[in-house]
Amino acid sequence: MTYRGESDLISGIDLRSRTAQSPGDRFPTEPEIGNVLAAKLKRRSGPKLSPPSLAQAVDGCSALIAAHVERPFEISNPRWFHGGASKLQMAFELVWQDVKSDEPPRTLVLRMDPPASIVETSRLREFEILRAMHNVVPVPECHWVDPDGTYLQLPGLIYDHVSGVAKPTKHQAAQVTGVGTRFGPELRTRLGHDFVDHLARIHTFDVSSTMGIPGFEPVAAGSNESIIRQVNWWRRVWEEDRLEDFPLVNVAAQWLIANAPEVERVSVVHGDYRTGNFLFDESSGRITALLDWELAVIGDRHQDLSWATGRHLGHLAEDGKTFLVGGLLPLDEFFSRYEKSSGLAVDPKRLKYFDIFNSYIAVVHMLGTAPRVAADRATHQDVVVGWLSMIGHPIAEQLRRSIEEVL
């Protein structure tokens, strides 16, 4: 069934009543996403929170673990991770203190929300999707989640530490978050094959097993309802976060609603599948973990295919002509390998829709939320977030051109 947005039952939007309702009422989305966004507004209007100190994060972890295990334990060697832009991450050793225990310490990672983030997402959904993907693709094993910050003050989860690097130690010409990473000719082919094959596994995963996960709403094939819910998610974020208007964003949202395609095949969608969001072993050239599942949705796999192949996430090869997807594989090779590995065809028309969709979301993040977060001075990463916001300008032009091309 195809919905057309605006005042229909699914989108629930009446564009003629912009100021009459709150963004949450005007742009209905999945309930768990609605909860996350409501919590964001509550934090924003409440007393100013600071990012936790290392000692506070350790105390929170201890409380969360103690609520789930009865064995005595100790947390040692806590240290912050750097490199990300949206979440706080602390590695630590969990040492069991049973009298007779000879288990070695286990290295774990706390991944938690800062008081404000460039992208507000659900730790519950991330925990659930990581568990669903365990043994499907390489992901850290998840242990405990604190979905509403009962123990950590802010939502967070704890998973296994996975060894590997996010960018090569030899070629360091990368921006924050891994954008523009140069792997060099030797490494990129091996990594590129893993990159595509894992994406094919995610997209061919039997999605019916995720239908019972409480954080995700079921998605029906043959309906565009789930895509409209997602557009609504980001319209709502734009309304709540922007410091100034940008008419291009308003017309893009209208176009996305009016042209939302029906989902042909329902898949798990990673949501931010790109270089910088996986770890790899430099000697073997194999991916050791796919990370950052916070934007995962159940929906149309072309969303990932479009995002992964985005121009701003890759670069040209040494010949100055061949575009390398994520700095890994030529575009043609990426798609042909994906089709072979997944047994699924790539639909250029859907790809084009999701080019516009993904550019829209990125503009909302970078030109809406990033300046808001930096202005509110609520993260440990204000300078990172402020800097990253500038990537929103080339993406805005990409959004503009992509819509122009389909008119």
Next chain:
Amino acid sequence: MVPDIDLLIGSALRAMKDVVAPAIPSEKGVAAEQAGLIIGVLSLLQQRVGFEGARSRKELEIAVELAEQLVPVLSDPGALKAGLEAARQGRDEAMDERKRDGIRKALLACLASAIDNEGDREAQDRLLRAVLNVSSRQTSLTRAWSLPSGFEPAANGVDPLIALTER
């Protein structure tokens, strides 16, 4: 007499590069990453501070042009017309930059509201085309301004900021 802004930024940049960044221990990854970004921000400011007035005027000019194109298309242009009138006064050369920026933001809010409130399909289509057309000037300007950030995938295709901010 106050110190020259360029001199102050240049001094801070050199201090970060020559003194502060090298003193950060390698195990302090977060601090090292942020020191690198502070160097990037100071370097960008050094290149862009002289353009702020011209950029602000040009952005208002683009918003006014968009409003002028949308008014004849809208079913009910009343609110936007009023916003446009106020914004035209903001093009005064002598106006304080903060005040001009406030006028520009108010006009952008009027534009966004007019787009959201338009219910006629045909008008929506014409609004879309007008916004796409005028937005290319806006994105050219902001891409040129942020070029030193290094995020531009096609830096050769970006016009020089000086050319975009000329009268």
